[in-house]
Amino acid sequence: MSDSLIFEKSVPGRRAANLPECDVPRRDPAELLGEGNLRESLPLPEVSELEVVRHYTRLSQRNYSIDYGFYPLGSCTMKYNPKVNEKVARLPGFARLHPLQDETQVQGALQLLYDLHQMLAEISGMDAATVQPVAGAHGELLSLMMIHEYHHVHGSPDRKLVLIPDSAHGTNPASAARCGFTVKSISTNAHGLTDMDALKAALNENVAALMLTNPNTVGLFESDIVEICDLVHQAGGLVYCDGANMNAMLGITRPGDMGFDVMHFNLHKTFSTPHGGGGPGCGAIGVKANLEPFLPIPVVSRREDGSYFLNEDRPHAIGSIHSFYGNFLNAVRGYAYIRALGAKGLREVGENAILNANYIRARIQEHFDIPHNRICMHEVVISASRQKSQSGVRAMDISKRLMDYGFHPPTNYFPLIVPEALMIEPTETESKQTLDAFCDALIQIAKEAAENPEIVKSAPHHTPISRLDETAAVKQLNVKWVPAEA
Ligand SMILES: Cc1ncc(COP(=O)(O)O)c(C=O)c1O
Structure with a gap:
């Protein structure tokens, strides 16, 4: 396994800081804090400074953000903030x-x-x-x-x-x-x-x-x-x-x-x-x-x-x-x-938000069901019903496959009244090139769903981890590091 994928970095005796010996007379910690407040040991990861820097840099790079890429999460208006x-x-x-x-x-x-x-x-x-x-x-x-x-x-x-x-x-x-x-x-x-x-x-x-x-x-x-x-x-x-x-x-x-x-x-x-x-x-x-x-x-x-x-x-x-x-x-x-922005700029925000959503709607409408396919406002709700009935590919699978193409998924299964809903909100801040790249990816996924559905159903393939038990990830979230047994 590549070094960058190994999470556990701790090696006994390794230190991130190399400080000179303390030359101030030490007070007895028990006297300062009280005997009952002292721990025998504190199991912390033992890592070098370089490992600490790399660990956090790697984690930050696994985080998707609007500063990293297109984030069409419907109803959330994930627009770029100056x-x-x-x-x-x-x-x-x-x-x-x-x-x-x-x-x-x-x-x-x-x-x-x-x-x-x-x-x-x-x-x-x-x-x-x-x-x-x-x-x-x-x-x-x-x-x-x-x-x-x-x-x-x-x-x-x-x-x-x-x-x-x-x-x-x-x-x-x-x-x-x-x-x-x-x-x-x-x-x-x-x-x-x-x-x-x-x-x-x-x-x-x-x-x-x-x-x-x-x-x-x-x-x-x-x-x-x-x-x-x-x-x-x-x-x-x-x-x-x-x-x-x-x-x-x-x-x-x-x-x-x-x-x-x-x-x-x-x-x-x-x-x-x-x-x-x-x-x-x-x-x-x-x-x-x-x-x-x-x-x-x-x-x-x-x-x-x-x-x-x-x-x-x-x-x-x-x-x-x-x-x-x-x-x-x-x-x-x-x-x-x-x-x-002023009054004129605010109006342009509204107009471009609507234009961008309709551009996406027009480009992908042949490839997906759009339950209410007419001029929409700032977001377009499409459905994966066609893909589901033809090859068992669901809205969630399409979202996961979009991650392989480098995009954040749209909102899934909301609103509840649209079956297999994918709610796409591009916002006014995205360029035509970005919208085209996103539409190309969606169209490609629609083709994959018809010709090779397994690749969509088992996506994502290019992320550090693939499918999670999403309920467990929320309900039993565990972010506590515990040292490996010696
Ligand atoms: C339509 C709509 N109403 C209300 C809310 C609630 O806003 P907040 O998440 O800030 O509580 C949201 C948030 O996603 C929303 O999309």
């Missing part, structure tokens, strides 16, 4: 702030938050915003808490039902249930859109809200959206927009103008923070005036003299959803991204 935004977030004036500093010392940071809230409200057609939630799902939960409070204050605390289309992201029903609501699923029609009859039949005096993703998770724009919002409002409910797909709407259309009362943004998708692996996020929300009084405290406000302050004097606020002001440096990145 490095300058990282630089801005690391400026000491932002990065070294302490959340307990006096307001007079953090006027710049407060102004940034105040302006960012205004920009997000403008972009979404809302009246106010907050960047306090730290994930999209957190923004959903906050919005539902505010909807709950709204109905309480408006004399209908019994509205306990939240309607959610069956194509929704799993976090939507989870957030509603977590907030104490009962979830009712609304079916999707043959065109991949909300079934209007099912919606009308479900509306009644118990409905607190409809949660809708637009563009929806099939990658399609809900063309009846104005009527949908009107119907829910007439029934006394509010309409929530899961705005994780905002990348497709930037500068083109605004949820607030469609009739939505509240929405969350995934700042970490649309507005520049690198994400994946559970890093810090920002699930900012935007609200119409009817929900503004319920925003979490503190709200960043401006006094008549132009100074900014953290306003806690908000009698209807639902409380706080996170300590201090959420992940402030995500807000800094989002602010830098929006200011750098």
